[in-house]
Amino acid sequence: MFIEDFTLEGGLNEEQMKLIYERSIYLVEKVGIHIPHKGVLDLLSNYNGVKIDKEDVKFSTDLVLNAVKEAEYPVPDYAKDNWLISAGAHQTKFFDLDTGKIRETTLSDLIDLIKLGDALNTVGSAPVVPLDQPYYLQEILMHKIAWEYSRYRANDMFQHDPKPTVDAANYLYEMAQVANKWFAIGLYMISPRNFDRKELEIVYRFLDKGVPMWAGTMPIAGVNAPITMQGAILQAMFETLGCLTMLNLINTKSYNYIQVIDSFIAHPFDMKYSTFVYGSAEDIRGALHKISIHKYYNMPFAVKSLLTSGKEPDAQAAFEVGVSTLISALAGARVFRCGGLLSSAEVYSAEMLVIVNEIVEYIKNILKKEEFSEERLMVDEIAEVGPGKSFIGRKSTFENFRKEYWEPELFTHSNLGQWKEMGSKSIRQYANEIAKKKIREHTYRIDEDIKKELDKIYEQAKNDKKLEESFKF
């Protein structure tokens, strides 16, 4: 027998969620999305239920419902019962681990952070862009390094970046085939209801390859989506369903799905500082609504609870990440995104990744499944250990203390004297040491034969003028 899991009550009720869903389908049917790509429009024109007016496209309710029904979600086995951290994406600024200063990211940072991420069993896209490398090779390198130095990075549905050009996507596809790694093509809508023509072109050129494709969007409440949370979520749902429906009709050789991260959620915007805001009260509330909707419609999801507006690994960062993650976990989330990012995804910090890993472990241990039994009540023990005696030396204590007490790696329980003895280090200093140690001691490497193949493909890419040109406009 187990003690019932702690959960969160309240939020959107069934009627409210159904209304949002109905209204979003209504918008897909009556308002439509903007698809600025002739090839895609030509393909869509073959279907009943698709109304095209220049580049504005409306889909009938049947088509939308069918797309939702046919969507498949490739949840990896390790995500089914585990708590996961997806650790950042495409950052270009980094807190140097030695100087503590913010600087541009390099290939060396990419390698180190992939190693750290792997040591912490994280998933998701490569954390930083190797800006010291030729621009047309950066995305290719991010995948190559992620695959060479980690088991899970850039290798599942939590990897969410669209590809930069058709030529780059072709190289990534080839590398993924050789390394037997995950490959999908993603589409981020540009709110309101628009697409990047270049991303549509990549989708179009990959339709014959039979690769999964996903739909995502990131509307911002009060800027390119309505100011109300409900309105902004509706905009997100409408756009995502519209995009999914389009993909379902044209990407017939493989499956399509709604991206688990940027789906039915809107992002808050600070009207004073004109910046994105993560980790705010509205952001967390939005995440809760997203979780409710995803759970109701039986769709997997990840939450961006590891994002914060904190500029450094400090009290604000820890509080926002802690509160956001705990509440999301109580609501049912088990995959948490953006580990290591600070200042609303402006800068990456290895120390912050170590800290959020600890926060997630902490919360996991609050909410861990606890067995309830006569044996665990320990009635006999209680009867035996009387005044003046102690439980500390008992066999039961010896056999169980490691299971009953989680031992944190970072948030150590030393007292003041012990802390002084150990050097009076701050959490950040301690996290810095842990990060460096994990990087230093990291051993995983991809199979040498696969690496050689990846190296060959990379060499081709380096000398490929067409690839280089594809990044110019």
Add this chain to the structure above:
Amino acid sequence: MLDELKEAVISGDSEKSKEITQKLINSGKDPGMVLKDGLIAGMDVVGKRFKAYEMYIPEVLVSANAMKSAMNILKPLLSESDIPSMGKIVMATIEGDLHDIGKNLVSMMLEGAGFEIIDLGVDVPVIEIIEESKKHNVDIIGISALLTTTMLGMEGAIKSIRESGISAKVMIGGAPITQDYADKIKADGFAPDALRAIDLAKRLMSV
């Protein structure tokens, strides 16, 4: 009544701004003075408060709208020399990039600060930026990019702008942009947000 007009602009009351402006004109007040001591004075206060993080973007925008509404009454009565323009700026998101939130915010804020904005939209080829800049004889060209891939086009764009012979200054912005990058590609300035874009534009105008 000029103080009332100033307050109407600060509070973003378009109707009141128009009403008071009309009253002032009807009473024989010099239109140039109405503009300077009423409307611009109001927007100056707005600008200072926004810079001090005491006012929010939507509030600044409604104030700018209040000023614009009143300007529609004054414009036909003002000579060209009376109408202050801080400068003319062409704004565009670089070719290949469709993101425009930042650019739109900056454009609105610059307009509120008295600049004349020619917004070319998104995904703008550099040749169009050059043509429009020449056509409108702009003082500044503002280019934005959100993606690390599209920002790379900025270097080429700046080179082409210089080679075209335009004397306009180039300022850049967008999430992946840094001062280091701006220096590297020889932009005349970089602004990390809309507020600093106004300061930067004013500084570029005075050079």
